[in-house]
Amino acid sequence: MKKRVFYWISGNNVREPVVSLVVLETGAMVNILKAKMEPREGFLILEVTGSELQVDSAITILKKYGEAEDIPKIIQKDDNLCIDCGSCVVHCPVGALSVDSDYKILLDEDECIGCKNCAKVCPVNAIKVFEI
Amino acid sequence: MKTVFEINEKIRNNNAVVVTAEEMISIVDELGAEKAALEVDVVTTGTFGAMCSSGAFLNFGHSDPPIKMYRTLINGVEAYSGVAAVDAYMGATQVNSDDDIDIAYGGAHVLEDLVAGKEVELVAEGYTTDCYPRKKVATTITIDDLNQAILINPRNCYQSYNGATNSTEEKLYTYMGALLPEYGNLNYSGAGQLNPMQNDYNRETKTYNTLGMGTRIFLGGAEGYIIGAGTQHSPNNAFGTMMVKGNLKEMNIKYLRGATIPKYGCTLFMGIGVPIPVLNAEIAKACAIKDEDIQIPVLDYGVPRRSRPTVGTINYNEARTGKVKLEVEVSGKKVEKTIKTASVSSYKVSREISKELQDWILNGEFMLTERLEPLEKYAPKPMKAKMKLVKDILSRPAVVGTIKMSITEASRILIENNINHLPIVDEKEMLSGIITSWDIAKAMAQDIGSISEIMTKSVLCATPDETIDMAARKMSRNNISGLPIVDSNNMVVGVVSAEDISKLIGRTGLNKI
Ligand code: SF4
Ligand code: SF4
Numbered sequence: 043m044k045k046r047v048f049y050w051i052s053g054n055n056v057r058e059p060v061v062s063l064v065v066l067e068t069g070a071m072v073n074i075l076k077a078k079m080e081p082r083e084g085f086l087i088l089e090v091t092g093s094e095l096q097v098d099s100a101i102t103i104l105k106k107y108g109e110a111e112d113i114p115k116i117i118q119k120d121d122n123l124c125i126d127c128g129s130c131v132v133h134c135p136v137g138a139l140s141v142d143s144d145y146k147i148l149l150d151e152d153e154c155i156g157c158k159n160c161a162k163v164c165p166v167n168a169i170k171v172f173e174i
Numbered sequence: 175m176k177t178v179f180e181i182n183e184k185i186r187n188n189n190a191v192v193v194t195a196e197e198m199i200s201i202v203d204e205l206g207a208e209k210a211a212l213e214v215d216v217v218t219t220g221t222f223g224a225m226c227s228s229g230a231f232l233n234f235g236h237s238d239p240p241i242k243m244y245r246t247l248i249n250g251v252e253a254y255s256g257v258a259a260v261d262a263y264m265g266a267t268q269v270n271s272d273d274d275i276d277i278a279y280g281g282a283h284v285l286e287d288l289v290a291g292k293e294v295e296l297v298a299e300g301y302t303t304d305c306y307p308r309k310k311v312a313t314t315i316t317i318d319d320l321n322q323a324i325l326i327n328p329r330n331c332y333q334s335y336n337g338a339t340n341s342t343e344e345k346l347y348t349y350m351g352a353l354l355p356e357y358g359n360l361n362y363s364g365a366g367q368l369n370p371m372q373n374d375y376n377r378e379t380k381t382y383n384t385l386g387m388g389t390r391i392f393l394g395g396a397e398g399y400i401i402g403a404g405t406q407h408s409p410n411n412a413f414g415t416m417m418v419k420g421n422l423k424e425m426n427i428k429y430l431r432g433a434t435i436p437k438y439g440c441t442l443f444m445g446i447g448v449p450i451p452v453l454n455a456e457i458a459k460a461c462a463i464k465d466e467d468i469q470i471p472v473l474d475y476g477v478p479r480r481s482r483p484t485v486g487t488i489n490y491n492e493a494r495t496g497k498v499k500l501e502v503e504v505s506g507k508k509v510e511k512t513i514k515t516a517s518v519s520s521y522k523v524s525r526e527i528s529k530e531l532q533d534w535i536l537n538g539e540f541m542l543t544e545r546l547e548p549l550e551k552y553a554p555k556p557m558k559a560k561m562k563l564v565k566d567i568l569s570r571p572a573v574v575g576t577i578k579m580s581i582t583e584a585s586r587i588l589i590e591n592n593i594n595h596l597p598i599v600d601e602k603e604m605l606s607g608i609i610t611s612w613d614i615a616k617a618m619a620q621d622i623g624s625i626s627e628i629m630t631k632s633v634l635c636a637t638p639d640e641t642i643d644m645a646a647r648k649m650s651r652n653n654i655s656g657l658p659i660v661d662s663n664n665m666v667v668g669v670v671s672a673e674d675i676s677k678l679i680g681r682t683g684l685n686k687i
Contacts, residue, residue, distance in 0.1 A: 125222070125431055125443055128517040129351050131496075132359040141496065145522040163352050165224070165433035165443075165518075 044091045044152050046075070046116070047101065051108030052083040060107045061088070067103060070096040075155060087113070089155075116156040116172050119149045123168035130160035130169065175454045178544040181215045185538055192216040192535045194528040195373050195450075195461055202462035211458035216535055216542065219373045220392070220447040220527030221365040223519025224433060226349065227329035227405065228442040229265040230285055230422050233321040234296065236260055242306035243298040247271065248284045255298070259306060263326075266432075266442035280440030283432030285325075288317040289394075289425050323422035325394065325430075329404035331446045333371035333414040334468065337362040337493065339485055339513060341502070342476035347437035351518045353475055357485075357502055360472060360513045365524035366465040366490030370448035371414045373461045380409050383457045384450055385416070386545030392447030392531045393418055395426030397540065400448075403549040410553060418446065429527065435518075445523060447531040451542050465490035472500065478644055480556055494521070564645050564659055565638035567678060568668035572659075574599045577606065577626050584625060585614045594673075595656035597666045598629050604664045608633045610656070635660045638667060646675050 051060065056079065061072050070092030078085045090100045104110045117138075126147045131139045138153035139160060149169075161169040184190035191214050193201060198217045202210045232253065234243075237260075246255040246262045250272045253262035268281035287294055293314045300308055317323055338350035339360045346353040350361045366372070370391075374382045389400040398420025407415045429445030452458050468490045473482040486500040493515045502511050534540035575584045575596045584596055588611050598607040607629030617628045636645045636657045645657055649672050656671040 125433075126520045126522040127223075127443075128520070129361070132354070132514045132516040133352065145520070145525070163436055165435055165441075166431060167434075 043094055043097055044089060045097050045101070046087065046089045046113040047104070047110045048113055049086040049088050049104060049108055049110050050083070051086070055107040056080075056082065056084050058107055060104065061086075064090070064100045064103050068092065068096045068099045070100040072100070084108075115151060117149065117151055117154045118170045118172075120168050120170070123166050124164075125166055125168075127165065129163050129165060133159040133163050135159065175211065176215070176451070177453065178451050178542050181451050182541050184215055185535055185541060188538065190215045190535065192218060192449075192532050194525075194532055195219045195368050195463075196525070196528070198373075198458070198461045199367065199464055202458060207455040207459035207462070210462070211452050211455045214452045214458065217373060217450045217452055217461040218447055218528045218531040218535070219365075219368055219370040219450065220445070220524040220529075220531065221331055221369050221519070222429065222443060222445040222523035222527060223363050223365070224349075224435065224441040225327065225330045225332075225444040226267050226441045228285075228325070228327040228444055229263055229281060230288075230323055230325045231257075232262050232264060232323050234260045234262070234298075234315070235319075235321050237308060237311050239308045240306050241298060241300040241308035241311055242303060243300050243311075246296070246298045248296055249279070249287065249294050251279070251281050251284050253281070253284075259300075267439055269439055277437075277439045278434050280432070280434075282440045282442035285422065285442060286427055286430060286432035288320075288323060289422060289430055290427050291316055291318075317423055320423075325398070325418075325420045325422045325425070326401075327404075327418050327444065329406060329415045330418050330444055331370055331404070331416050331448075332364065333369060333375065334412050334470070335363045337470045337472040337488065337515075338475045339472055339500075340476045341474045341485075346475055347435075348475050349435055349438050349441070350475065351516065352436055356504070357500070357511055357513050360488075360493075360498065360500075360515045361518050362470050362488075362490075362493045362515060363517065363519045364470075364490070365519065365521060366468050366494075367463055368521070368524045368528055369468075370446060370450075371416070372412075372463055372468060374448065374450050374457075375409075375412060375414070375460060375463075376456070377412075377460070380412075381551070382409070382414065382549055383460055384453070384545065385448055386548040388543055388546035389448065390541070390543040391418065391449070392429075392445070392527060392534070392540075393420035393425070394422075394430040394445055395428060396420050396424035398446075399543075400545075400549075402547075403552060406554045407549065407552045408554050409549070409551060414549065416549065429523070443519075445527050447527040449531060449535060449540070449542055465494065466492075479641070488515075493517070562642045562678075563638065564636055564640050564642060564670055565667075567642065567670065567674060568638065568659060572597070572666045572668045574603075574666050575609070575625065576600075577624075577629075579625055581614060581617050581623065581625065581628070584609060585611075588614065593669070593671075595658070595669050595671060597633070597658040597669060598625060599666060603666075605633060605635065605658055605660050605666050607631045608656075608658055633658060636670065637661070642670075642675060642678070645670050646672075649675075 073089040076087040158171045242259040243255040246253045253264040255262040266282040269277045270279045297312045340353035404415030431443040472485045600606045609629045613628045659668045
């Protein structure tokens with residue numbers, strides 16, 4: 043499974059290698075989608091991939107050092123607006139968009155990293171990407 | 175063998191056999207064309223894609239006091255009103271006149287909003303006459319307030335279309351969508367084996383078997399008609415088009431959608447389906463055309479000229495797999511490259527159209543018509559316009575500097591020649607940088623002594639065979655005022671500056687370029 047979290051860390055914990063700790067102790071994979079570090083606080087967007095157990099223990103470790111909050115959704119494709127043209131598919135760097143056997147264009151929200159490439163090429167504004 | 179009259183009788187009696195063009199493929203494969211022609215009465219086709227050449231005549235009715243509209247805006251988009259007092263033609267690609275809204279909202283969106291039943295804002299100015307004293311109207315209307323809203327599209331339903339790819343190092347934005355650098359993608363358009371004109375095309379005579387002026391069709395979710403060949407109709411090379419007409423008031427936004435192609439402009443996605451009466455075996459055979467039999471010439475849109483170089487040819491079947499292999503030239507060498515393909519039209523909706531038309535006919539709601547005239551046989555010609563190339567305005571010999579030169583020497587050359595750009599060449603006389611008078615001024619102020627420290631090393635250049643328009647666009651896109659012109663050996667043959675180009679436009683008028 044895959045889970046994305048806003049992660050906020052402050053005080054002395056800023057200097058802890060939290061992400062490495064999570065990887066070492068749980069074996070989950072952690073992707074840093076965004077990071078902003080200040081002297082006394084840090085703000086990250088993390089994507090944790092692994093089994094349910096791995097993801098849960100990863101979140102527990104994260105919470106030990108800071109605050110973690112789920113990011114429910116970063117992208118939305120309005121199927122009423124989408125005309126299934128397929129222009130967006132090749133512009134997705136992670137393969138989150140695909141064509142099914144009926145030529146319908148599918149979006150795998152879990153794979154999306156929010157780069158907005160698809161939203162920029164969509165001729166009918168069917169895709170909204172939320173700022174994270 | 176069969177007649178349209180007989181087929182209509184069968185439709186009325188509920189015993190017509192109607193299949194989609196996709197279904198017809200396996201029927202002809204199984205039975206052969208002769209038997210299929212006996213078996214099947216109508217084949218339905220469909221296509222849904224961007225069709226720029228579209229628009230609608232709108233009649234607003236008379237205001238009180240009456241106005242003769244000469245500038246007409248709907249939701250800020252201008253409609254051509256040089257027709258009659260209260261008639262206007264809203265073209266699909268007309269962009270919003272408000273700079274803030276830009277190309278993201280245009281004629282196509284106005285048409286979609288009207289079809290959706292939304293209120294739109296009408297602002298019109300008139301020049302006053304004794305019979306039309308009113309100067310201005312500003313009101314909101316819906317499609318129900320219009321007397322007529324008649325879609326008349328001069329060129330729709332291209333039979334075939336080119337695929338587009340991009341050999342350059344820059345991302346390009348074209349009417350075929352965004353093209354990634356270095357053959358990053360290949361965009362194609364069209365319904366292939368479901369396309370109305372493909373299914374009706376006689377490959378021997380290069381004419382259309384059944385469709386022509388008067389053919390009743392599915393247009394934007396309503397009944398419409400073919401009223402003749404479309405503009406740029408080119409049946410000889412299977413690039414036929416048609417002109418169509420229908421009542422906008424009856425259409426459905428599922429099949430008529432305003433769209434914006436990024437950094438290109440707006441266009442209308444139109445859904446069109448044509449029923450083909452299967453009158454004989456020849457027609458049946460044509461309707462069995464398959465995706466793999468329809469070629470897509472792939473052109474390099476990196477060359478912005480009328481004749482773009484062909485990179486290769488693929489077919490619709492290959493295109494639909496999502497990637498194709500093409501042999502392309504990369505820095506002078508032929509290499510095989512796997513290129514991702516992207517459709518810019520919808521096969522899914524094309525299918526839905528062929529099915530919906532099939533249902534209409536099976537339910538007895540749609541009768542076929544016999545054409546009054548076949549489509550005219552045109553062969554499109556290019557525009558008669560002179561083209562100027564960069565080499566036509568180059569003054570020779572080229573003024574260049576060398577890396578070893580002092581800044582003072584370089585500035586003297588600029589002053590003596592009354593120029594602002596000095597290409598810098600190496601020992602082999604190949605271009606290695608460029609300096610401008612501004613760079614020299616900066617060098618003076620900062621006390622820098624050598625050319626190599628102030629020159630711009632990655633130089634944007636042009637070739638003598640590029641058009642002046644291309645050079646001008648390069649400068650404005652990159653916000654620079656001069657381009658060194660180099661030959662194939664990277665030797666400088668001259669410089670073209672923004673000033674040269676504006677002088678040329680000033681002297682000869684835009685139309686002469
Ligand atoms: S936002 Fe980027 S990653 Fe997400 S679906 Fe669109 S192109 Fe793919
Ligand atoms: S580009 Fe837009 S309309 Fe086309 S398939 Fe993607 S989301 Fe749908």
